[in-house]
Amino acid sequence: MKKWTRRAFIGAGVLAGGTLVIGIAIRPGNRSSKVAGLIASEGETVMNVWLKIAPDNTVTAIIPHAEMGQGVHTALAMMLADEMDADWSKVKFQEAPADKEYANFTLLKGFVAGNATFPKFIEGTIDGVFLTAVKSLNFQITGGSASVRFTGQQAMRIAGAAAKSILMQAASDTWKVPIEELIAKNSIISHPRSNRSATFAELAPAAAKVNIPTQPKLKSPEEFTLMGTSQPRFDIPAKVTGEAQFGMDVQVPGMKYATIKASPVFGSKVKSMDTTVSSSQQGVKKILNLGDAVAVIADSFWQAKTTLDVLPIEFETTENSGLNQEEIIDRYRNAMDSDLAEGNLDTHFKDGDATTAFEEAAILVEAEYQLPFLAHATMEPMNCTAWLHDGKCEIWCGSQNPLGVRAAAAEILEIDIDQVTVHNQLLGGGFGRRSETDVIKQAILIAKEVDFPVKLIWSREEDTQHDVYREATISRMKAGLDQSGLPIAYAHQFIFKHHPPEAADIPYSIPNQLIHYSSPASHVPWGNWRSVDHSTQGFLTESFIDEMAHAAKQDSFAFRKKLTRDNSRFQRVLDLVYEKSNWGAPLPANWGRGIAIAQSFGSIVAEVAEVEVGIDGKVKVHRVVCAVDPGFAIHPNGFIAQMESGIIYGLAAAMTGEITIENGAVAQSNFHNYPVTRMNEAPKIETHIINSGNPPGGGGEPSTPVIAPAVTNAIFDATGIRIRQLPISKTDLRASIRQTT
Amino acid sequence: MTSLTINGKEYKVDAPEGIPLLWVIREQCGLTGTKFGCGIAQCGACTVHLDGQPVRSCVTPAISAEGKNITTIEGIAPEKNTLHIVQEAWIEEQTPQCGYCQSGQIMSAVALLNENPSPSDEEIDAAMSGNICRCGMYGRIKSAIHRASAALQSSSTL
Structure with missing residues (x-):
């Protein structure tokens, strides 16, 4: 992991101004009375804000992240407990309150700076800048596959180690024995020579008076007792009994239900509505015009929905009201053409002279892709419960961004953020969607009009048609190869660059690169979609490298291996997926094998897909072999589950996922016309992890970008048809099969 | 007032014409383990049993359930503070991720195993493909069903 220094932490400490240090509670005077009040009950000693020890010797890890099935509560508690040598059977967790004290300083710093090591003299400044930024952004998010690699590595482990260190010091001071002779194990500190021992809880009051060290010693991997093991996840038992409470399940006394219909065309307003009949419907409490949406409040969701369904509403016509998908793509294409012609493209990466190199190339490969x-x-469809009372606002929701929720509520209501309480619940899926606050804002605007709590529930139709969407894109790729098939030039013109900033990079050694992009206007709202720009770039670059391999008359695996020869991590991942997938072994007729590899969020993932293209043109993905180097998998079973999840999520998109715009609005509405992968379509997935000892990478997203190209490359292998437009279902593969059979 | 028998307990509910069973179970009976996912019987998150048969409660009129035994996720364990063999298998396999679909998955799996105590992969696919899991835990769901099936066999031979 990143080498951390005293100076880095002094930087963080200074910013805390004598309260608490964000994430890294290792500085004297860091115990914030405010946070102590929030999380400690009577008889408990707050050692630092990331953990507490109760009189019964239970250790509670306080986790500043939302649980959406990624197992973050368990994995982060393990990291803390391992460093602390706590008795795992007595470790509990608590999700941190949505408070600025928990703003993810370490996380944002990690996002922006990655695992870079800073020159010592600026570390304090960097910490200061980022902490300020985090607080002002109200940044307490769960996303970017970041919880383990940033919060876990840079906060939970250090907090656990610091806690152990002061407990040891307290024992040493109390017993007047050298600290080196003490042993910490199972939440007990013992001194074998004098045959004395005390529990963490017994030592906690004395420990709280010890100055917290600035540099607690972290364990090396050989010393890990919990990290690297697959402890049963805390969140699972309640999820099999139905007791797990999601935002949708919140019940507040006196609560009513609301549902909403926003203008189908993004950006349009309500022109008029006729409430004469509907207002007297049974159970209906109120019908509200929110400007760009209409909401109905009723005794039950069903009454609200059936009323809204038949409510006559007219929306204003806008410049986008007649816009269709083809026109959007044409606009994108025109923007690319004119930006190219006028030299208006933004440069993503440039190396050498691609233009000249293309002229010298023996083979040119060119393709346009569309996503x-x-x-x-x-x-879980979007929902939020809000209650405005006594000048305060209470919110119940499942959010990847609870502090952002508080800030949004405070802004709308023009009240102090301290008057807003967020009760964060389990998330029924996040994937980036629940980092937004749109539904929260609606719920507050609705709750503002009544004096009782209201639960706003979106129908699945509303959820599908008022999402924030992964961008539709087109991309132009060009490569030049020499006589031997070696690439000597690479050019990529794409549209839209969000983040991570490196997403359009290629891992291959190719001289003379020009990667540039346009940013055309779009009225379709954009949002973070699992793996964000990697979700497009993974498909583009890994499809095109396959085209290059084919043009070079080389094996897809061998070609990648050759062009990553300077990157030992890529080499190992490629070798592992080669071996485990039995690459090159014969397959039945109309079957194919495809490979793809990409690094994202700090993890390198290669996947080999085995597909069969049926006589009816239908694609069946039978098997996916996944090899991954995440540096170190803290919770291997949880990490494997994340790989599986990311693969199925990306597969659904690759096979059938498509949102189209008709007359300015989303044409799809529910799972019948936005189909997702079901059990009978799900491949067998085999995941193999390499613990390379590199800084830990993320788990939530990195398996998603490579599944689409692994499958389409496999389809090419089976049929000779190169799929350049997703979803795959748009391509009729029947002809190819008739030819080959 | 309509009378519904859910998990062996009688509930007096207000069931206006057309209201789906799902909303009565969740809002009036307070049994929130049964989930709303799509509203049109496409995702299976709302699966409950009517006289042992799995149904999508989001499209089942509440009135049609009158006089029948309704079982929800809260009612499948043999007794309080115990788990159904399928729930145990789900924990063993560490099946759920976000967990939102899992009540429905488990209700479909219980119904499958009641009909067919040792289903093949294909039979599991056929019975479970009406239940969407956006976290993509299909492999684990399948393994958990096989595990529960094996546990059922061994418990019946005791």
């Missing part, structure tokens, strides 16, 4: 808009389609 659709995608919705998130979390299992």
Whole structure:
């Protein structure tokens, strides 16, 4: 992991101004009375803000991240408990309150700076800048595959180690024995020579008076007892009994239900509505015009929905009201053409002289790719419960961004953020969607009009048609190869660059690169969709490298291996997926094998897909072999589950995922016309992890970008048809099969 | 007032014409383990049993359930503070991720195993493909069903 220094932490400490240090509670005077009040009950000693020890010797890890099935509560508690040598059977967790004290300083710093090591003299300044930024952004998010690699590595482990260190010091001071003779194990500190021992809880009051060290010693991997093991996840038992409470399940006394219909065309307003009949419907409490949406409040969701369904509403016509998908793509294409002609493209990466190199190339490969808009389609439709009372606002929701929720509420209501309480619940899927606050804002505007709590529930139709979408894109790729098939030039013109900033990079050693992009206007709202820009770039670059391999008459695996020869991590991942997938072994007729590899969010993932293209043209993905180097998998089973999840999520998009715009609005509405992968379509997935000892990479997203190209490359292997437009279902593969059979 | 029998308990509910069973179970009976996912019987998150048969409660009129035994996720364990063999298998396999679809998955799996105690992969696919899991835990769901099936066999031979 990143080498951390005293100076870095002094930087963080200074910013805390004598309260608490964000994430890294290792500085004297860091115990914030405010946070102590929030999380400690009577008889408990707050050692630092990331953990507490109760009189019964239970250790509670306080986790500043939302649980959406990624197992973050368990994995982060393990990291803390391992460093602390706590008794795992007595470790509990608590999700941190949505408070600025928990703003993810370490996380944002990690996002922006990655694992870079800074020159010592600026570390304090960097910490200061980022902490200020985090607080002002109200940044307490769960996303970017970042919880383990940033919060876990840079906060939870250090907090656990610091806690152990002061407990040891307290024992040493109390017993007047050298600290080196003490042993910490199972939440007990013992001194074998004098046959004395005490529990963490017994030592906690004395420990709280010890100055917290600035540099607690972290364990090396050989010393890990919990990290690297697959402890049963905390969140699972309640999820099999139905007791797990999601935002959708919140029940507040006196609560009513609301549902909403926003203008189908993004950006349009309500022109008129006729409430004469509907207002007297049974159970209906109120019908509200929110400007760009209409909401109905009723005794039950069903009454609200059936009323809204038949409510006559007219929306204003806008410049986008007649816009269709083809026109959007044409606009994008025109923008690319004119930006290219006028030299208006932004440069992503440039190396050497691609233009000249193309002229010298023996073989030119060129292709245009197209990708659709995608919705998130979390299992739990968007919802939020809000209650405004006594000048305060209470919110119940499942959010990846609870502090952002508070800030949004405070802004709308023009009240102090301290008057807003967020009760964060389990998330029924996030995938980036629940980092937004749109539904929260609606719920507050609705709750503002009544004096009782209201639960706003979106129908699946609303959820599909008012998402924030993965961008639709087109991309132009060009490569020049020499006589031997070696690439000597690479050019990529794409549209839209969000983040991560490196997403359009290629891992291959190719001299003379020109990667540039346009940013045309679009009225379709954009949002973070699992793996963000990697979700498009993974498909583009890994499809095109396959085209290059084919043009060079080389094996897809061998070609990648050759062009990554200077990158030992890529080499190992490629070798592992080669071996485990039995690459090159014969397959039945109309079957094919495809490979793809990409690095994202700090993890390198290669996947080999085995597909069969049926006589009816239908594609069946039978098997996916996944090899991944995440540096170190803290919770291997949880990490494997994340790989599986990311693969199925990306597969659904690759096979059938497509949101299209008709007359300015989303044409799809529910799972019948926005189909997702079901069990009978799901491949067998085999995941193999390499613990390379590199800084830990993320798990939530990195398996998603490579599944689409692995499958389309496999389809090419099976049929000779190169799929350059997703979803795959748009391509009729029947002809290819008739020819080959 | 309509009378519904859910998990062996009688509930007096207000069921206006057309209201789906799902909303009565969740809002009036307070049993929130049964989930709303799509509203049109496409995702299976709302699966409950009517006289042992799995149904999508989001499209089942509440009135049609009158006089029948309704079982929800809260009612499948043999007794309080115990788990159904399928729930145990789900924990063993560490099946759920976000967990939102899992009540429905488990209700479909219980119904499958009641009909067919040792289903093949294909039979599991056929019975479970009406239940969407956006976290993509299909492999684990399948393994958990096989595990529950094996546990059922061994418990019946005791």
